[in-house]
Amino acid sequence: MEDQKLPCVLIDCIGEKHGVYEEHVEFLKEHFCLITMKEYIENKKILGKKIRAIYMWYHKPVINEELLQSLPNLKIVASSGVGIDHLDLNLLSRYGVKVSNTPFIVSTDTADLGMALMLASSRRLVEGYQMAVSPDTEYFPANWLGDEVSGATLGIIGMGTIGYKVAERAKAFEMKILYHNRKQRNKEEENAVGAIYCKKIDDLLRQSDFVMLAVNLTPQTHKLIGKRELQLMKPTATLINISRGLVVEQDDLVEALQNKVIKAAALDVTYPEPLPRDHPLLKMENVLITPHIGSATKKTRHLMMENMTESIQAALTSLPIPHEVLL
Numbered sequence: 001m002e003d004q005k006l007p008c009v010l011i012d013c014i015g016e017k018h019g020v021y022e023e024h025v026e027f028l029k030e031h032f033c034l035i036t037m038k039e040y041i042e043n044k045k046i047l048g049k050k051i052r053a054i055y056m057w058y059h060k061p062v063i064n065e066e067l068l069q070s071l072p073n074l075k076i077v078a079s080s081g082v083g084i085d086h087l088d089l090n091l092l093s094r095y096g097v098k099v100s101n102t103p104f105i106v107s108t109d110t111a112d113l114g115m116a117l118m119l120a121s122s123r124r125l126v127e128g129y130q131m132a133v134s135p136d137t138e139y140f141p142a143n144w145l146g147d148e149v150s151g152a153t154l155g156i157i158g159m160g161t162i163g164y165k166v167a168e169r170a171k172a173f174e175m176k177i178l179y180h181n182r183k184q185r186n187k188e189e190e191n192a193v194g195a196i197y198c199k200k201i202d203d204l205l206r207q208s209d210f211v212m213l214a215v216n217l218t219p220q221t222h223k224l225i226g227k228r229e230l231q232l233m234k235p236t237a238t239l240i241n242i243s244r245g246l247v248v249e250q251d252d253l254v255e256a257l258q259n260k261v262i263k264a265a266a267l268d269v270t271y272p273e274p275l276p277r278d279h280p281l282l283k284m285e286n287v288l289i290t291p292h293i294g295s296a297t298k299k300t301r302h303l304m305m306e307n308m309t310e311s312i313q314a315a316l317t318s319l320p321i322p323h324e325v326l327l
């Protein structure tokens with residue numbers, strides 16, 4: 001907390017494991033008086049009235065009704081990333097608080113990660129690395145094989161900005177691209193990447209060598225992929241999830257992997273995150289897991305921070321908010 005002339009913005013903390021990055025703080029402090037949760041808790045009565053925005057960096061601080069009640073002048077919650085499943089939009093709207101997120105910025109990186117997971121899983125990069133560096137390795141076995149990505153069939157579930165960027169990349173890998181979308185088809189985009197629309201998700205599941213989940217988590221996509229859907233997939237297929245863990249019924253996925261109903265899974269997201277250290281998904285050779293890093297590049301995270309700053313400034317000066325999330 002410093003310059004009291006600037007609008008007060010609540011953040012969770014600086015640095016530490018999940019806080020606002022030290023390198024972003026300098027920029028933020030040019031525009032806002034940052035108040036950490038710790039400072040706010042120590043001086044709720046005075047600071048509560050001053051706070052006008054919450055800078056929600058990776059779902060922190062957690063917002064509940066008690067917090068909202070004690071921030072009477074709160075105008076906006078600027079949330080990092082694209083997913084807003086961690087926010088209760090109805091509750092925020094009841095308190096007259098606006099919400100923004102940072103879509104589009106994250107799409108390229110998240111699509112890149114989807115490709116990385118597909119390639120790493122199919123070519124067994126993690127196992128290969130372990131073999132290459134192991135002190136027990138005496139020779140490289142010639143029969144240690146993976147599967148091809150180039151030329152294989154990729155089924156994208158959720159052709160939003162991220163799904164489309166995955167398709168653009170997959171085109172360069174000469175993949176056959178299928179997709180399923182709940183919203184209307186965009187034939188121009190479809191033609192540009194040579195993607196084939198599957199009206200029924202089941203058709204996509206049956207035909208794909210790789211099924212990539214790129215949907216938002218909503219009541220309609222909650223546990224979209226369960227036992228029935230996994231059984232429709234090829235026994236040689238891989239499930240890749242770059243959206244949210246809760247899009248998959250995780251216990252069914254574990255069972256499907258254990259019983260070789262599908263070949264493998266590559267997951268950037270699970271539930272909970274991180275998984276308990278004794279979770280079966282962490283022990284399977286056919287599972288590759290990354291720690292929810294879809295948008296985790298320096299450039300993207302910096303752009304997000306700038307974008308959140310713009311949204312807060314707009315809300316506090318009653319200008320249209322870039323990327324306002326509407327109920």
Ligand SMILES: O=CC(=O)O
Pocket residue numbers: 080081082083084106294295
């Ligand atoms: O998960 C990341 C995001 O929602 O952008």
